[in-house]
Amino acid sequence: MKENSHKNIGYVCSTLQCDRGLGSKVAMRWIDAHGSRTDFTFANLEQQSNRFANALVSNGVKKGDIFFTFLPKMPEQFFAFLGTLKTQAVCGTLFSNFGEDALLDRLGDSGAVGIITRKSLYKKVARIREQLPSLRFVILVDGEDDFAAGVLSYSRIMAEASDQYTVLPTSPDTPSVLHYTSGSTGKPKGVLHRHGSLPSQMATTAGVLGLTEDDIYWCTADQGWVTGTSYGIIGPWSLGVTQVHYGGGYDAQAWMDLLAAEKISVWYSAPTALRMLMREEEKIFTGANLASLRSIFSVGEPLNPEVIAWSQRLLKRDIYDTWFQTETGAIMIPNRPGIPIRPGSMGKPFDGIEPAILADDGTPVGDGEQGNLCLKVGWPSMFVTYLNNESAYNSKFKNGWYYTGDTARRDNDGYYWFMGRSDDVINTAGHLISPFEVESALLEVEEIAESGVIGAPDELLFEKVVAFVHLHERYQPSKDLEIKIRLHVSNRASSIATPQEIIFCEGIPKNKSGKIMRRVLKARYLGEDPGDTSTLEI
Numbered sequence: 355m356k357e358n359s360h361k362n363i364g365y366v367c368s369t370l371q372c373d374r375g376l377g378s379k380v381a382m383r384w385i386d387a388h389g390s391r392t393d394f395t396f397a398n399l400e401q402q403s404n405r406f407a408n409a410l411v412s413n414g415v416k417k418g419d420i421f422f423t424f425l426p427k428m429p430e431q432f433f434a435f436l437g438t439l440k441t442q443a444v445c446g447t448l449f450s451n452f453g454e455d456a457l458l459d460r461l462g463d464s465g466a467v468g469i470i471t472r473k474s475l476y477k478k479v480a481r482i483r484e485q486l487p488s489l490r491f492v493i494l495v496d497g498e499d500d501f502a503a504g505v506l507s508y509s510r511i512m513a514e515a516s517d518q519y520t521v522l523p524t525s526p527d528t529p530s531v532l533h534y535t536s537g538s539t540g541k542p543k544g545v546l547h548r549h550g551s552l553p554s555q556m557a558t559t560a561g562v563l564g565l566t567e568d569d570i571y572w573c574t575a576d577q578g579w580v581t582g583t584s585y586g587i588i589g590p591w592s593l594g595v596t597q598v599h600y601g602g603g604y605d606a607q608a609w610m611d612l613l614a615a616e617k618i619s620v621w622y623s624a625p626t627a628l629r630m631l632m633r634e635e636e637k638i639f640t641g642a643n644l645a646s647l648r649s650i651f652s653v654g655e656p657l658n659p660e661v662i663a664w665s666q667r668l669l670k671r672d673i674y675d676t677w678f679q680t681e682t683g684a685i686m687i688p689n690r691p692g693i694p695i696r697p698g699s700m701g702k703p704f705d706g707i708e709p710a711i712l713a714d715d716g717t718p719v720g721d722g723e724q725g726n727l728c729l730k731v732g733w734p735s736m737f738v739t740y741l742n743n744e745s746a747y748n749s750k751f752k753n754g755w756y757y758t759g760d761t762a763r764r765d766n767d768g769y770y771w772f773m774g775r776s777d778d779v780i781n782t783a784g785h786l787i788s789p790f791e792v793e794s795a796l797l798e799v800e801e802i803a804e805s806g807v808i809g810a811p812d813e814l815l816f817e818k819v820v821a822f823v824h825l826h827e828r829y830q831p832s833k834d835l836e837i838k839i840r841l842h843v844s845n846r847a848s849s850i851a852t853p854q855e856i857i858f859c860e861g862i863p864k865n866k867s868g869k870i871m872r873r874v875l876k877a878r879y880l881g882e883d884p885g886d887t888s889t890l891e892i
Contacts, residue, residue: 361549362524363531364407364439367591368400369521376567376594383570383616384429387602394429396594399436402429402512404519406437409511413468413491417442420464420532423577424457424471424479426450427601430495430508431577434470435587439530440521444546446532449578449866449889450475456888458482459541460534461489463742470508472496526550526734532741533580535680542886544741545680551584552592554684554735558704559589562676562688563620563651570646572598572612573622579867580680581653584735585622589684606634610642617646624654624868628661628673633803633826639668649691651676654868656772658794659697675701677772679758681750683735687770698794700762700770707733711764716753724773724788727762728755761788778872780809782817787851789872795846796821799839801829806862807853808876821853822875824861831858865889 360366371381377397384392394402415421421438423445425431431447438445446464448457457478461469465488471479472495479492494501495508530549534542559565563585571590575582590597598616602608604627613621631639650665650673657675665673676688677700687709689701703709708730711719719725731754740747750757761773773779773788780787789807796805804824809817823839825831836856844852857879863871866889877884 361526361552362440362442362521362528363549363552363588363592364403364436365521365524366552367436367588368396368403371396371591371594372400374594379567379594380596381591382429382432383596383598385598385600385602385612385616389602389608392429396591399432399591401517402433403436403440404517405512405515406433407440407519408515409493410438410441410443410468412511412515413506415441415443415467418529419443419468420446420466422446422448422461422464422466422469424448424450424452424469424475425495425577426472427576427599428495429599430470432587432599434493435577435583437519439549440519442522442524442528444529444532446534446544447577447583449576451866452478452888454478454482456542456886458485459886459888460544461486463534463541464532464544467491468493470495473501476501476505524549527738529738531583533578533583533680542888543743543746545580545737546739546741547683547735548738551683551735552588554733555584555589556592557706558685558688559585559593559595562674562685562690562704563589563622564649564691565590565593565595565620567594569619569648570596570598570617571620571622572600572616572618574600574624574627575622575653576866580678580683581622581624581867584684585653604630606631606638610638610644613647614643614645619646619648620651621647621649622651622653625652625657625661625675626654626864626868628652628657628665629797629804632661632664636668642669644669644671647671649674651688653678653685655864655870656698656700656790658790658797660794660797662695662697675699677701677770681737681756681758682729682733683737684733686729686733696765696769698771698791699765700772702768702770709764709770710755711762712755712757716755721764721766724761724763724779726776727758727760727770727772729758730754731756775872778808780807780817780819782809782812782815782819782850787819791847792819792821792843792851792853793870795843795851796823796839798846799842801825801835802839804862806870806872806875808872808879810855810876810879812854815854818854819851820855820857820879822857822859822862824859863890 381396470493573586674689711725792807806822812818863874874884
């Protein structure tokens with residue numbers, strides 16, 4: 355029984371670490387928005403997740419039920435996640451900025467039986483609860499007493515629950531984590547993973563991020579996103595690694611102070627955050643003590659070469675960009691220490707991962723040619739279905755390959771280069787243009803803080819390149835600046851990639867994972883419905 359329990363993610367991240375003699379080791383240093391610190395050992399993690407598992411069982415949760423967390427980053431998020439998985443229920447995670455429509459889509463589609471949240475967020479749940487017949491109970495983390503019928507006090511149910519819990523034998527195929535992804539059309543799709551994802555997450559945490567038990571690790575990702583669960587919970591704790599979790603928002607000085615004070619050795623963040631850091635005063639970074647920082651990693655939107663150059667100059671560190679998706683569950687194609695970085699590339703495939711660049715008819719294309727980025731099926735963390743949407747799931751696979759929906763090219767040395775989403779690639783005058791390449795060129799212009807590039811219908815060219823640019827505060831739009839931008843892109847990328855239209859704007863829409871929402875830009879430009887925008891970063 356115990357051997358089979360080892361396949362349960364909740365068990366491995368807490369019980370097993372205690373069994374390995376790490377019970378007294380700090381698993382999580384929680385730092386709230388005001389800078390107060392609280393340490394939780396692996397024994398604390400074990401006890402609190404056991405209590406939560408018992409509380410769920412006492413409220414009728416059983417294997418296969420779906421339970422959601424709807425919380426900002428806080429300790430209860432982690433106890434609830436691991437405790438839910440220990441019961442073999444499925445844990446879904448929701449961003450705390452979701453509105454009622456986004457909640458209704460996800461809770462309704464999944465048939466969730468319960469949710470943990472806080473009073474300020476519960477108001478949204480309360481307004482849609484009558485439309486959620488499967489939702490049996492809500493747990494509120496703030497408040498000593500039950501709030502109402504079916505609205506339970508976290509502190510009460512945890513106080514009444516035992517801190518001992520026996521994880522039952524867990525098959526690798528037992529469903530584990532549920533993340534909803536937003537598409538350009540239709541409702542968001544529920545990406546379902548399984549406990550058997552663990553080998554992929556452990557291997558990449560060690561083999562890409564390079565984490566060992568001696569490291570202090572900080573992943574800035576929210577747990578509503580797959581990075582926040584795969585690499586902000588599962589991977590590090592399955593290896594007995596100490597994590598720092600920070601409840602504050604973006605603050606360049608606070609971040610640099612945290613890296614120094616906590617002696618962070620490995621830092622995992624997103625291109626959006628790193629591009630925001632580029633906009634700050636340089637003295638914040640030149641005065642930072644980063645002596646303990648060994649590696650910086652990035653995930654989300656591909657990392658622009660200019661960001662890597664900035665980090666090398668000011669932080670004196672490389673940034674290793676990594677590529678994976680909600681559907682892949684773990685890192686697939688990364689840059690990593692020991693392999694020279696080619697700025698702008700996705701890197702090389704991780705051990706056991708077999709990518710290919712395929713034409714639309716499924717035939718391989720040559721090195722240097724753009725095509726569909728596909729992965730040979732069979733890696734452990736591959737998603738098992740889109741919940742209640744088997745046809746959409748089946749459409750992603752053909753002849754043993756998973757079609758990622760991204761386009762890319764491979765160079766002669768085996769590095770992969772992201773070109774865009776399949777529906778993002780711009781066909782102008784018969785030439786295929788990667789919006790990412792144009793965006794990277796735009797970021798090299800001193801005046802530009804952010805950029806987003808789309809293709810728009812054009813009678814002559816079929817599609818024209820349209821660039822949205824957000825300037826640094828000290829600069830103003832002008833005709834001269836437009837000319838400068840066009841000349842730079844023409845020289846840096848190609849004359850074909852030169853924007854036919856430049857639109858100055860106040861910001862570029864991005865989702866919570868840092869991806870530029872090009873379809874939102876395109877919809878705005880064309881005056882169309884942008885589709886699901888529930889994950890849009892506000």
